[in-house]
């Protein structure tokens with residue numbers, strides 16, 4: 245058996261690989277809308293194993309697999325409905341599901357769970373989010389979104405706003421952006437800063453990083469403003485959450501005040517950090533962003549199952 249292509253961390257991707265995957269995602273649009281029938285992954289089975297809630301990640305992976313002619317088996321609530329409830333370890337669960345499928349998407353509350361799964365799995369593991377650590381397939385669909393919205397990634401100023409301490413998307417996206425000529429602005433309350441490891445890693449790769457708690461300046465300068473949910477469920481106590489709840493909120497007046505085209509992104513779900521009046525702003529692309537998840541995940545499934553060569 246050749247080596248298995250797991251997707252655990254954005255750190256392992258080269259720019260050439262990323263660009264190849266994004267190109268492939270773009271090329272699959274007709275199949276993603278169901279306008280063109282694809283049998284690329286016929287006979288293949290995807291297993292989705294989720295220990296945390298999800299709408300977009302799980303369903304866009306499942307849609308991606310079905311759109312490419314493959315099939316899907318799914319555990320949407322592993323803690324309650326699988327043998328995890330009886331005390332089975334993650335390693336044993338993965339070993340078992342690898343016997344039933346050709347590729348596994350795993351979401352788990354523990355940092356490092358995807359790496360552990362990859363160690364014991366005989367099929368590719370795609371990390372659908374491991375604790376506050378990484379969410380690489382989200383970062384890739386975010387790059388695809390930036391490229392589709394702005395026509396390029398190089399040369400842009402990207403502001404990430406919100407809870408960077410608990411957000412796995414921030415880590416993966418920073419690692420991904422470090423492959424491009426981008427200015428990164430991290431906007432967060434002082435208590436919700438991204439880890440020093442992440443900052444040092446991306447600076448070491450040449451990425452320019454500015455950190456601030458003020459959203460006003462970045463709203464005037466950034467091409468892309470990407471806002472995150474404060475990750476309530478990852479706080480040590482409800483009191484800690486209350487201190488930073490509602491720290492940032494973007495509304496239409498703030499977006500229009502910039503007087504230029506801003507791309508507004510969100511991984512979703514959003515709660516109070518985005519006012520609904522932003523939805524009709526032409527640069528508000530979070531619903532297009534979630535569609536791009538299907539394109540990107542089709543590309544990733546085809547790639548890890550060795551059905552395509554990247555350019």
Ligand code: NCD
Pocket residue numbers: 300301373379382412413472473475511512513
């Ligand atoms: C994100 C996640 O689960 O990390 N959601 C997603 O995958 N689109 C972000 C979040 O839950 O806030």
